[in-house]
Amino acid sequence: MKLNRREFLALTGKTAAGAVIFAACGLPERELIVQSPVDLPEDLVRGEDAWYATSMGDFSNGDGVLVRVMQGRAKKIEGNPDHPITRGKATARYDAVLQLLYHPDRIAEPQLRYSKSGNLVNISWDDANARFKQALSNADGALTVVTNPLRGHLGAVASNFAAEYNGKHMAFDPVEQGVLHGAVKSVLGQDQLPTFDIANAQTVLSFGADWLGTWGSPVQFGVKYGEFREQHDRGYFIHAEPRMSLTAAAADLWLAPVPGTEGDLALAIASVIIEEGLASPQNVAAFEAAVPGGVSGVSLSDAAARTGVDEHRIEKAAKHFAEHTPSVAFGGGSAGAHTNGSFNLGAIYALNILVGAVDAKGGITSNPGSAIDGLSASATGASFADWEAELAEWRAGNVETVIIRGADIVHGMPNSVAIREALEHVPNVIAFGAVHDDTMDFADLVLPEETFLESWGIDIPEPGPGYQVVGTQQPVVGPTISQDESGLISDARGFGDVLLDMSDGSYGRDMESLVRDSLSDLHGTGRGSVSASSASLFTKGALQRGGWWDTNESGSANVGRVSASRGSANYSSTDGTGDGSIFHLVPFVSNSLGDGKLAAAPWAQQTPDPISSASWSTWAEINSIQADELGIKEGDVLRVRSTSGEIEALAYPHPGVRPGVIGIPIGQGHHEGGRYAKDRGSNVLSILVDEKDAETGALAWAATRVTVQRAGKRVKVPKFEGNVEARPVEPGVPVLVVGVGETAEHAQEENHHEYQKNFLLEGEGADDHE
Template identity: 25%
Template sequence: MPPLEGPPDLCADDGTAVDRRGALKLFAAGAAALASGCRRQEEMLPYRDMPEYGASGDAVMFATALPLAGAARGVLVESHQGRPTKVHGNPDHPASRGGTDAFAEAELLALFDPSRTTSPVAGGTPVTWSAVAERLRAAVAENGTALLTGPVGSPTLARQVGALMDETPGLRWFTHRGAAPALEVPAGPGPLDRMQLWPDWASLDAVVTLGADPLGPGPAQVAMTKGWSEARRARRDTFRLFAFEPVPTLTGTKADRRTPVAPADLSGAARDLRDALEGGDAPAPIAEAARALTAAEGRACVLPGPDLPPETLALIEEINRRLAAPMSRRLPFWRWPALTQEDASTLIPALRSGEVRRLIVLGANPAYDMGPAFEDAAADVELIHFGLREDETASRAALHAPLHHPLEDWSDLRSVDGTASLVQPLIAPLHETRSAHAVLEMLRGRTGTDPRALVQETWGARWGTDFDDLWDGALRAGVIDDFPVEDVSPAYEPAPDEAPQGTGAFAHVAQISHAVLTGEYAPNGWLQECPAPLTKQVWGNAASLSRADAGRLGIEEGDTVALSGRGQTVWLPATILPGQADGVVGTTLGYGRRLAGPIGSGVGADTAPLGPRIDVRPTGKSGLLVRTQREFGQHGREILRSVTHAEPEVHKAHHTTESFYAAWEYDSPSWGMVIDTDVCSGCNACMIACQSENNIPVVGADEVARGRHMHWIRIDAYDLPEGTGRGFQPVPCMHCEKAPCEPACPVAASVHDEQGLNAQVYNRCVGTRFCQANCPYQVRRFNFFDYADSQAHANLGADLLQAMRNPDVSVRGRGVMEKCTYCVQRIEAANHAASREDRPIADGEVVTACQSACPAEAITFGDITDPESAVSRAKDSPRHYALLEHLGTRPRTTYLARVTPEEEA
């Protein structure tokens, strides 16, 4: 059979439906083979003629990009005979550089989510895509029609919108932006006058943030965390980070100095910083930051938060110019100056005035994102909605039609830094869905269009005669070289007088959620059960208060409080957060969804409508505060250890090494892990990567409340000295040399293997839980119920969820104890590869799921019998220590201590 050429398309919009049952039959039979992209239906191969790369069943990697808030993150997706099973970071992509975030890791569950819409619906009745195309043509032909999209980062989609507007002079295009990337700030007076700040971390020695959270959730998180962690490791003695913020953030937890500042006082902090740089007096924290900036002139910058007034942004811009800050100012990825683009803030007046009588919504959910104001304004407007599932907007629409998931689609995307990538499908569409590109062509009166051909048309016009080579290279690398990025010169004007924003006693800071972003990921069970980094809350949001404010109001941890603002009131459980500024209430966005499928509906409360000033009232009732960790103090124990720059060595406790048990003897390799708590930012990427890799089920809020969560790695948070915030410590299985779980097991299900792993024999376990009772680290998880299959059947999607699972890892049933295995399936794959090639396993050849996901590169894994391995060198660090080492368990998972300012340690 001749070899396949290029990356053909399995996802062409030619009117042919690929239903879920048919797709699953192809999975089971192994009929869909992949080589360098998704295959055309006419080129699908029978299994008996599978090419060499697929004959062994080995996984194949494909480069693509996944959107987050419209921006690309470069990824490599692992595929097993036509099924995507794991997302990895693309080391060649500037916006990921090999790392991932929790949202990218959870896209597999979003792809196979049984609650996705399966076919177009009008008035509760299924309709054909031909009927959808006719409805769209009629809508565009009439006056008063508008298009609302999310942030468009696709050059092809932008080109199509431009062509549509040229052909339809009366059509208006509105863009709704939900979760803005970190460091995207205003650049002028208009709502679309924005710029993306991009610091050169490799050239920075001093950074001050004023309400900014570059390490926080969003499409820039992976690149920012990667850059910061590299700077921290390379110049730990000289690199300094200062954070001034109202509510603790991930950036604040990693700062050398963190100062709580109310939102209204951030402008004053910027003025004090300017004065201190000019030699004036300033409060001690500001003065210290100014000295660090001055000492690092040319290698220093100030990063502003997104909500600062224009005059403060102008002042910060002046400071950065004076410091010669190594930082670029770029046009945001979603901004297309050649197109007439309107901000969604102007949509509601247009709806109320009758200028817009018909609204086509493509990949957005304004009924939730824009709140009651949109619903009131759009009460008499005809809505046509395109999205992954029936959400709040779809429920009000006259027509709702489903879109492809990005892993089913051809497209292109720009990342936050402007890098362009191609998006290629990893699987045939599971449902009767269409690409957003095909929908825009329907609006132009064209049907049966191929999204791949549309993308190729965009890049063919740019690349000319070199198209074939450049296309293949971009598909394989996942990056398009030399795509232009436009610089921005900000022009600030004094802010006009605005209407009062509320008169509440407390400033309200609503942050982007680490779990659901601004609501898009509410239907995702993996993310709903992923603990918030600082509070460890799951399945909902809470109102955070400072300890002083909570005491003044008589509020205890977990009490229900009423938050009131702008005529709205919501009720949330309260949590007391160390390091929060007095007079500030913190909440997280994205909750209180009414229609987010069986997983996300009715979880938490929507705090976006409350505004920036609110009142807080205790209700005298206890709330539901479901958390995976309830105690954050170390109680005098050295759990999360710290050293100083002046004394960088951990105090070595001299505990006895004697043991009743005989010593183990190993041949190389013998595996171990070191986790650097100094650069772990608590982003949770490792938790979701482990969940995806190891088929770990979701258990639900009731089970978590009973202490029955199933994660194989957790990230413990501990209060830092002087109430400045919390630090993080990832805790997988310790794989102890003298493991207490092993002699406790009556059936020898917990055993030590020849590579030093503490292995768990699932089919031997009878569920006594003696091993769990004897584990001082509490890293073993018990399947009280058949979580995996019960979840699948409850969602009526057992077949889809089974297709998502990693075939290299068994799915455990009820009554089995399970835990971290150091990704033994990856170890064995490396063993087999080395054996076939008659060579030893190379250092770094085995990479665990948590290690590969970590954007901070905080995890090192390898052979501890090799003195030259990276893990052995890490264990030789003066910051190295073992958790609870006085117990004599001799864990193979060990840590590097945090490095703190002298007076904090």
């Protein structure tokens, strides 16, 4: 039975009433095996579309989407209206991912480098597999598999593969390296990130995390935020962050603390609540048991001096948070990116205990574990300390083979770790990817990888919605014919499929079989959102729907104690960085490029930043008053120096930045990355210092201090805001000025002759014109 989009959406819309039975709605067995020609026949005018449900893979935290496919080509990505994470909503980043599928610089076939200093040459998959097997045979016990943080099947395959060869699997994320997960574990006793019930809260208090822009799943949070604002009183939103992110711009009360003092701010809020008697004795006792030392020694005046936030504003935030419940508090991002990051986040999450928000409606809700045995429901990057130790092994020659996928470690690591030198000491570096990145410059074997639109998988969203969710990922298009029709745009293969092909088969034949087997196991449980008479029909139904979920399977918190001790943040030194003004450097994830994964996509490059409207560049946000004092104007090229290096950025003064703070977006500064990303902007990650969180060893990426100096030149900031000067397009074409409340027709009647005179008839004979 074929389903059009309207029928599909009608079926998926019935979820609220209960489980959907898909037994009579199976899709054809070979529905997804299609080709995507670049040039369609001139007389082909059918225009029929098909919509396939899948998950976003590496480009979100488990968002479920629908992909519109016409004549075998993916055209549009939208949020899946039936998926509990996206609920039909989307971001501009979704469509940018399509450009990686059809990218003109996509890696077409396997490439081999015969020597470390040699060039890459194309080889066949047979030769590539032979090289791969040889590298594995030499690497038993000396193998490292490097990926981005992975959940679901792909993470399990990577870990099992590394274990098969007595190696290790390490995840790399430049900004999330365990501080957030560690704080949640210590305070709430949960391995998975919790759900923040923003939609049902009266007051939302967040720290550091740009959850409406880049943190977690902004689509999921955006839906909840809309429901939060739909309340009769619109709710009340308080956000603490040194710079005005998209989230800070939406807040009713914005607090701009000194970077690294977010934990002090949280304790100051708690002290006001306790001293004013705004919390029950039971909650106060539980809070003091969870936070070492409680609020002893915390005074409002000292906290205001330390954080730089006015006493009145702290008091206002505390009283609103305690008096207008249910309330929820959470944090992440820059709030945890300090040497005391674990303490900051621990104190922030403990605020939920004080107002009774743990596992409560409108508060913070625990997520259950994975519904499928052997698949992780949580993932984060390895700590910076662990990476320093690992890279030391590479430099010492103790690692024979490194396999890298989904992690551009050369771009994402600071200069201080000398990542290039470490890679040069590894005999076999094998890199997977769709477009050449900086890490592939050091790879001996480069293998073209399928995008999530071409491969199979299962993902588990994090954070989830408060109950078990399994997202399905399936190929929505087949191989795409090249422009000249001589072959494929990319003869790519899935990362998981290649590893399984190289393995002994003990943990799977291929990714498709793993997905189908897991869905068959879910059918055996007899619960959840899909009901069918057989495992085969159940599998088809789950693929059609984009996943499976069980709203009855929830988690519960086990309140513990903040593991990190109270302490002040340490910042890097600026000794030896030369002349200039000293600033706190606060990197932030690009709203369109992420941490750089989408830098190759021109749609992502041209998407304007929601605050500055800048694009295609690296800019530096500084306080406008401070900029005037320093003689810095918009577009001035600034030299930003730390003890780890120097970059250049375009000045963007505006009032939404705390004085003494300079904010620079992450994502640009690639030496490779295709024609749209190569040598564009600067890489702020490269100049971060090696300061680490005291508890977890994670990189304290907001603890770098820099000196800032004008470079003596100016470049116009590419942005979408400001005034556009009106000029004649060409001689003979006048400019028509339309006034307020005036139509173009009226304007032409009123001043047409005047503007003809000004632009066309200056000089002799002008007075004779009518």
